[in-house]
Amino acid sequence: MSLLEVDHLTHRYATTKDRPVLHDVNLAVEPDEVVALVGESGCGKTTLGKIIAGLTQPSDGVVRYEDQDIGSLRGKARSAWRRDVQMVHQDPYSSLNPGLSIGTTLGYGLRRHGLATHRTVEKRLLETLQQVGLDATPAFLHRYPHQLSGGQRQRVAIARAISLEPRLVVADEVTSMLDVSMRVAILNLLLKFRAERQISFVFISHDFGVVRYFTRGGRILVMFYGVVVEEGPTEQVITQPRHPYTYHLLRAIPVPDPDVAEVRRDEEVAHRLEGEPARTGCVFANRCPFAEDRCREAPPLAEVAPGHRAACFFPDRVPPITELTSTER
Numbered sequence: 001m002s003l004l005e006v007d008h009l010t011h012r013y014a015t016t017k018d019r020p021v022l023h024d025v026n027l028a029v030e031p032d033e034v035v036a037l038v039g040e041s042g043c044g045k046t047t048l049g050k051i052i053a054g055l056t057q058p059s060d061g062v063v064r065y066e067d068q069d070i071g072s073l074r075g076k077a078r079s080a081w082r083r084d085v086q087m088v089h090q091d092p093y094s095s096l097n098p099g100l101s102i103g104t105t106l107g108y109g110l111r112r113h114g115l116a117t118h119r120t121v122e123k124r125l126l127e128t129l130q131q132v133g134l135d136a137t138p139a140f141l142h143r144y145p146h147q148l149s150g151g152q153r154q155r156v157a158i159a160r161a162i163s164l165e166p167r168l169v170v171a172d173e174v175t176s177m178l179d180v181s182m183r184v185a186i187l188n189l190l191l192k193f194r195a196e197r198q199i200s201f202v203f204i205s206h207d208f209g210v211v212r213y214f215t216r217g218g219r220i221l222v223m224f225y226g227v228v229v230e231e232g233p234t235e236q237v238i239t240q241p242r243h244p245y246t247y248h249l250l251r252a253i254p255v256p257d258p259d260v261a262e263v264r265r266d267e268e269v270a271h272r273l274e275g276e277p278a279r280t281g282c283v284f285a286n287r288c289p290f291a292e293d294r295c296r297e298a299p300p301l302a303e304v305a306p307g308h309r310a311a312c313f314f315p316d317r318v319p320p321i322t323e324l325t326s327t328e329r
């Protein structure tokens with residue numbers, strides 16, 4: 001039994017009625033597994049993350065946690081799921097209530113889920129601060145979000161999630177608003193919790209470098225305009241992409257070699273990578289250098305190698321990524 005299953009999920013916002021933000025998305029996350037959602041801004045990653053975390057109701061489809069439809073959970077089962085699945089948001093500035101002290105923010109969940117009492121909560125909070133690398137003192141608990149740096153705020157947001165002893169964390173672009181120097185520290189902190197507590201992660205990022213670092217040994221789902229176009233083991237997807245969109249995203253990663261960069265710029269112009277998403281057939285067809293008449297039909301997400309699937313009729317035409325491989329290894 002998977003820890004989490006997303007089954008034929010489709011979502012439309014009131015303002016995006018003409019085109020679903022998510023279209024027939026399927027996903028499974030096993031215990032102790034890391035699955036990354038990758039794709040350009042607006043492809044629906046955050047919406048999918050929020051639906052998984054129960055913060056947004058999908059228009060269609062089912063999310064199952066330990067085989068139970070999360071929409072049907074009530075009472076104790078609902079409360080246990082609420083505790084088990086936590087989300088850490090992109091923006092540590094808006095995800096913490098500015099009017100609440102750090103102690104109040106962190107203490108609320110602990111007390112609500114019976115993990116601490118009025119008497120034990122401070123001890124528990126100090127332990128949590130220490131675990132996330134923050135100043136483990138009562139004075140820190142009395143501070144407010146505006147008195148903290150971005151990195152400290154993100155650590156508080158992580159502390160809030162981790163203190164509830166979750167089994168699954170949805171981490172949504174958790175480093176994208178931080179200084180470069182802070183990013184690795186935050187990723188390492190999450191990796192530490194992953195290793196120590198076997199927490200599963202749905203890790204959302206538009207940055208393949210970050211994804212590769214965090215999801216080593218895990219899986220990647222690549223999304224384009226709400227459609228999963230490729231899914232497979234991290235290293236395989238990054239070095240041997242089988243969907244032209246994944247290839248395009250990987251080729252967009254800056255490389256230090258100016259000759260390679262120039263070839264890539266020419267290639268982008270030649271390959272019309274600016275097209276609108278296609279309304280029928282393959283969603284990537286208008287931008288795809290390999291598109292043919294056949295692509296007017298939607299390709300199924302079909303297996304191209306064990307555990308590796310791509311929604312493309314011509315996966316063998318996608319070249320391997322040699323530059324990224326040589327510069328990153």
Ligand SMILES: Nc1ncnc2c1ncn2[C@@H]1O[C@H](COP(=O)(O)OP(=O)(O)OP(=O)(O)O)[C@@H](O)[C@H]1O
Pocket residue numbers: 013014015016021039040041042043044045046047048206
């Ligand atoms: N609350 C909302 N109401 C209406 N439209 C929304 C809402 N939230 C997101 N959208 C739209 O849904 C689409 C997907 O947004 P989403 O934030 O899920 O994408 P994303 O891949 O996470 O992008 P980003 O990385 O920029 O956050 C976008 O077109 C966005 O404008």
